[in-house]
Structure formats: C-alpha cells, structure tokens
Amino acid sequence: MLYAAVVRGNLAKAFELANTQMFRRAPLPKSYTDFLGHKLFLFLLTVEGLGAFALITLGVILKKSGVARSVIRPRIRQEISRAGVALLPMFLFVALALGFLVIGQTVSALARVGATSYLGTTMVFVIVRELGPLLAAVLVLARVGTAHVIELGTARALGEVEALEALGIDPVHYLIVPRVIGMALGIFALTIYLILGALGSGYLWAFLQDVPLTPGDYFRQIAESLSWLDFALLALKTTAFGFFIAVVTCYHGLAQPLRLEDVSRVAVRAVTQGVIVCVLVDAVFIVLYLVT
Amino acid sequence: MSETIFNPSVIEMRGADVGAMRDVTLTVVADVNWSVQTGEFWVVAGQQLSGKSDLLMLAAGLMTPQRGSCRVFGSDTEAFGEAQIAERLRVGFVFAGGQLFNPLTVAENVALPLRYQKNLSAEEAASVVEALLEMLELTPFANFLPANLAANWRQRAALARALVLKPELLLLDNPLARLGGRHRQWLLQFLDQLWRGHEWFGGRPMTLVATTDDLRPWRDAKKKFAVLHEKSFAVVGFWDDLALAPSHAVKELLAEPAGTTM
Numbered sequence: 001m002l003y004a005a006v007v008r009g010n011l012a013k014a015f016e017l018a019n020t021q022m023f024r025r026a027p028l029p030k031s032y033t034d035f036l037g038h039k040l041f042l043f044l045l046t047v048e049g050l051g052a053f054a055l056i057t058l059g060v061i062l063k064k065s066g067v068a069r070s071v072i073r074p075r076i077r078q079e080i081s082r083a084g085v086a087l088l089p090m091f092l093f094v095a096l097a098l099g100f101l102v103i104g105q106t107v108s109a110l111a112r113v114g115a116t117s118y119l120g121t122t123m124v125f126v127i128v129r130e131l132g133p134l135l136a137a138v139l140v141l142a143r144v145g146t147a148h149v150i151e152l153g154t155a156r157a158l159g160e161v162e163a164l165e166a167l168g169i170d171p172v173h174y175l176i177v178p179r180v181i182g183m184a185l186g187i188f189a190l191t192i193y194l195i196l197g198a199l200g201s202g203y204l205w206a207f208l209q210d211v212p213l214t215p216g217d218y219f220r221q222i223a224e225s226l227s228w229l230d231f232a233l234l235a236l237k238t239t240a241f242g243f244f245i246a247v248v249t250c251y252h253g254l255a256q257p258l259r260l261e262d263v264s265r266v267a268v269r270a271v272t273q274g275v276i277v278c279v280l281v282d283a284v285f286i287v288l289y290l291v292t
Numbered sequence: 293m294s295e296t297i298f299n300p301s302v303i304e305m306r307g308a309d310v311g312a313m314r315d316v317t318l319t320v321v322a323d324v325n326w327s328v329q330t331g332e333f334w335v336v337a338g339q340q341l342s343g344k345s346d347l348l349m350l351a352a353g354l355m356t357p358q359r360g361s362c363r364v365f366g367s368d369t370e371a372f373g374e375a376q377i378a379e380r381l382r383v384g385f386v387f388a389g390g391q392l393f394n395p396l397t398v399a400e401n402v403a404l405p406l407r408y409q410k411n412l413s414a415e416e417a418a419s420v421v422e423a424l425l426e427m428l429e430l431t432p433f434a435n436f437l438p439a440n441l442a443a444n445w446r447q448r449a450a451l452a453r454a455l456v457l458k459p460e461l462l463l464l465d466n467p468l469a470r471l472g473g474r475h476r477q478w479l480l481q482f483l484d485q486l487w488r489g490h491e492w493f494g495g496r497p498m499t500l501v502a503t504t505d506d507l508r509p510w511r512d513a514k515k516k517f518a519v520l521h522e523k524s525f526a527v528v529g530f531w532d533d534l535a536l537a538p539s540h541a542v543k544e545l546l547a548e549p550a551g552t553t554m
Contacts, residue, residue, distance in 0.1 A: 068408045070416075155394070162313070163391035165354055167405040167453070168380045174408070 046273070053251040054244070057180055060172045072178060079182020083144045083242075084189050091190050094139065095197025102126050102198070103205040116211050119202075120221025127198045128230060129289065134282055136191040137241035140183065141274045145249040148179055149270045152253025153263035161254065176250045184242030191238045229292055237285045244277045300366035302461050302499045303328035303351050307360030310346050319358055320346050324525040326518065328461075333487045334501045335510045337545045338520030344503035345388060347520065348463050351501065352385045364461075381409065384459030388466045390450035392438035398449045399425065399434040406456050420456065427492055428452045428482075444475040451479075458493055462486065464502040468509055476509060484512075507534065507545045519545065 028036070102123065110116045152175060155161060164171045203218050252270035303326065310321040320343030328334055328351075338344045349355045350362055353369040353376075362369045367379045392401045402424060403417040410417075425431050428448050438446055447470060454462065464483075468476050483502070489495040504510060507517070517528045521541035528534055534542055 068411050070411050070413045071404070071408045151395075158394070159387060159389065159391045160393055162349070162354060163385075163387060163393070166352055166383075166385040166387075167408070167457075168377050169405065169408050170374075 049255060050248060050251055050273075053255055054247045057172060057176055057247060057250075060170065061177055061180070064170070064173050064177070067173065072173065075174070075178035076181050079178045080185050081182075082147075083140055083183045083186030087140065087143060087186070087190060088193065090139070090143075091136070091194050092197055094135065095194050096201040098127065098131065098135065098194070099198040099201030099203075100205045102131070103202040103209070107206060107209050107211055111211075116213065117217070118221070119206060119211065119213060120218045121225045123199055123202050124222055124225035124230070127202070128195055128226065128234065130282075132195040132198060133187075133191045133234065133238050133241060134278060136187055136194050136238065137245060137278045138275065140187050140190065140242070141245045141249070141271060141278065144183065144186070145245050145274050146267055146271055148246065148249040149253040149267040150263055152250055153258045153266055154260065156254055156256075157258045157260045157263065171254065175254065176246075179250055180243055180246040183246040184239045187242035187245070188235065188238040191234070229289075233285060233288060237281065240281050240285075241278055244281055245274050248274045248277055300363070301327045302330055302332075302365060303501070304363040305350075305357070305360065308350065308357035308362050309359040310343055310350050311355060311358045312343070313346055313349055313355060316355075316358075320523065321520060321525050322523050323360070326525065326527065328499060328501060330460075330499055331487075331497045332499055333483075333512075333515045334518060335507065335515055336501065336503045336518045336520060336525075337505065337507050337542075338503070339505055339541075339544070342520040343523070344505075344520060345465050347525070348385070348465050348501065348503055352383050352463050353380055354385075381457050382460045384454035384457070384462045386447070386450050386454045386462070386464040386467060388469060390438070390443075390446040392446060392449055392453070394438055397435050397437055398430060398441065398445075398452075401438070401449060402430075402452045402456050405453065409457060424452050424456055424492070443470040444472055447471060448475070448479075451482075455492075459498070460496075461499045461501070464500070466503050466505065468504060468506070480509060505545070507542075 103119070106119060106122050106126075107116060110118060110122070155175070161171045161175075164174060199219075199222060203213075203215060206213060206218070249270045252266045252273070258266060305324045305326045308324040308326075309319050310324060312318040312320050324347070336344060336347065346355065350357060350369065351364065353362075353364050356362070356370050365379050365382055367376050392398070393404065396404065399421055400414075403414060403421045406412060406417045406420060407414065422431070422434075425434055428451065430445065430449055430452060433441060433445055433449070436445075438449070441449065447467065451464075451467075467479060467483075471479060483500060486493070486498045487500050489497040502510070510517075511531055513531050516530060517534055519526050519528055519539065519541055521539065526539070528539075528542065534546065
C-alpha cells in the first residue's frame, strides 16, 4: 500500500511537472492566442483586400484611360485642386514652421562642433529625403483622405454605387480613379512646394540666428548634396504615398457595404491604416536609399 | 412550314434563387420562374422586406442568382460584365429612394449617364437634358441639389436619369411609395404613355416592371401581376385574376390600410 502510494505520488508529480512544462511551452493562454490569431487573420484579410483593390484600380486606370474623358478629366482636375491647390496656403505655413524647427535644432547642434557649414547638407538629409514627403503625405491624408472615406462611405450607404452600376458606369472608374490620380499628383506637387518653402525659410532662420553662411554657400551645399537619385526617388516616393493613401481610404469607403452609422468608425480605421502604409512605404524607400 | 422568329424574352428567370443585396448569403425569394415579354407591363407586389428590390436588382443584372438562371434580353446576367454594356444600357432602373448623386445637381444627375456613355461635354448633352427635364416638369429644379428637393421631385429626377439613355425595359422599385396624390396620378399616366409608346422614344412601346406594396393604384385590365410572399414568387395574371386569387397575401395587398385614404 505504501509502495503504491509512493508510486502514485511520484506519478502525480511527474504529470504535474509535465503539465507545467507543457504549459510553459505554450507562449500565451488560449484566449490570448485566439485573440492574436483573430487579429492576424483580420490583418491578412485587410492586406489581401487592399492588394486586390490596388490592382483593380491600376487595371482600370490603364484599361480605361480613353473612356469617358469628358467626364473623368474634369473630375481629375477637381481632385488635383482639392488634394493640391486648395492645401497650398496651409503647406506654406507648415514649410515656414518646418524650416524654423529643423534649422533651430540643427544650428544649435552643429554650432557646438563648429560644423555650421554643413547646414545645407543637413537640410537635404532631413527635409528633402525624409520629413518633407512624409509630412506632406500625412497632412493630405488627414485633410483629404478622411473626406474620401466619408464621401464614399456615405455614397455606398445611400446606394449611389448601385445606381452607378445600373447606369453602366464603372464605380471604380468614376469614383476612385480621379481620387487616386488627384492625390498622387497633389502630394507630389505639395511636397515640392513644402521642400522649397522649408529650404527657403531654413535659410531665413539661419540668417536671423547669425549663422555665418551666405545664401550662395547655403544653396551650393544643398545642390552638391543632391543627386539625380534624390529627384527620382522623391518623385516615386510621393507618387507612391498618394496612390496608397487614396487606395486605403477609398477601399474603406467603397469596398464593403456600409450603414451610415459605420462611416465614422471606418474613417478612423482608414486614417490609422493610411499612416501605417505611409510609414511602410517610407521604410521601403529608406532601404532603397541605403542600397543605392 | 411556318417561319419561326427568334424573339427572346426581355426577362427570363428559371428556378432562380434571389439573394439579398446587403447579404448575398441570404435567400429572399426562392425558385422564381418568370418570363417578361416585349411590351408587357408587370406589377410585382409584396409586403415590406419580401424581396421586391432584390428581385428587381436581379432582373437589372446588378446581382446574379444564387441558383438557377436569369437572362435579360437573352444574355445571362452571370456574364454581365464590361462586354455586355450594350445589353445593360437597354435596361433603365429607378430606385425606391431615387439614389441621385448628392454632389451633383438635378441636371448634372440626368446628364451623367449620357455624358459618360457617349463621352459628351456638358454643353453637348445640354439640349437632350433640357428637353427631358421639360417633359418631366423638372426645369425649375434643374440646378437644385438632390438634398434640397422634395421626395416627389427626387423620384421624378431619378426617372429622368433612368430614361435619358432611352432604355427598352424600365424597372421601377416601389415608385409610388413616397409620392403624394398629384404626383402618383402624374406618374401612373406617364408610365402608361411610356408603355403605349411615348413620342420622345419615337413611339416605341416600352416594357415596364414596377414593384409595389399596394396593388390598388395599379388597377388596369391589361397589366400583368405577380406576388411575392414568404420567399415565393407567384404569377397571378391580369387584374381580374387578382380578385379571384384565393391567396391571403393578395387580399392584404388589395386591402385599404387602416386609417388611410387614397
């Protein structure tokens, strides 16, 4: 009996140990893994949906470039105006502020090591390659991307998309293509203005801080720091920002049936995903810079 | 030997299960067998949520049947894509709420299908649009946004938009539901004109299908009637057959709602 009790006790300990080890091997409790799995599947489905939507949009842009030009072209001009021209005053203000911020911090840092002659070079690294395009993209996302989701979500909820289909009008061609082209060109143009404004205001602030740098030296430094690759990648990057922001915001507004009360929730989700997409696109271009 | 002329039905549904537009997994009407011939005027009646709109969407080629087949002008709606755009444009659709495009004025709404399909500028489409707006008494509202229009006129603007491409088949989803008495009378008379052949369409008779949740305004010996009830579709026949129909659903659709007057 005693022997049996000892064996039972040892077995119980062994099982307990084995169970504990098994438990320790599992990274998280089941409810946690279920939650993470659910989120992962949702993420993968969103990526799949966005990818398909982007390809469909690209296909329509290429295939229907000559269809209904008299309707689509004015809509593209309208979208360029909305995602570009209308935002110009705000971008000029941001350009002034950006030049001030970067120069203010840079001058104090470079002055400590006596390297203020690298001011122009620093501006190219910080503003031309990174902050300018990213800031322009995020500002356009906030101002215009949100409006896209709300407009398209409301149109979907009110059955206007079905009405387009009933009239033989491709909703992607009529609603999405002008927004994508308008936003891509709008962000490209605004980034150029933002960079030019920030470089100009940068010198202004440097001058006000008594940095011993002539305008000629400052702009020569900038010109020497720029290569053809900067121009090519800047154009590609800003166009990619515009394309992907428009795709994300239009996808959330249009790709699924919505009720009116869903629109605000979807708008928040679209803006969050838009920011994530911008950061991912930026990361790809950083790798490209590093590789080349 | 007699010569046979191949004249396909305008709408031909065989064993078609109709899904819901909002949830394609849901079946709202099952096993529809229905044939609409050129020049017929059909009224499909059913209570709310009986699947009238979904049946009409299927007939317009905006959905595909879950089971069975649906052919419009001889083309299977399963294959209704870009290549069948000409077939699709032979069908006009008037939604229950009008579904006008909110950022566009009434005139722009009416002009849009014409401009898109024929690649016309606003100026080039203006004469056709003005004539159509005048015919439907919409000229004073040409520059109104849909949000600033009463439901009666929104419905009429939606009708103008559906007619601008001169369709051969016109589908109307519960067109009388939001109309006042005068507008109801006007619409019923106008639809009769379209059916018999309106001069704006060169006198060509149009095939019409309208849905309704109240059969009484549609009384006419020559119109054909069908009823949707508990997921089933039943062809009743002409007006006189309605009175003889034993179905409780038909009696409800013919009854005057309590507390209302026509």
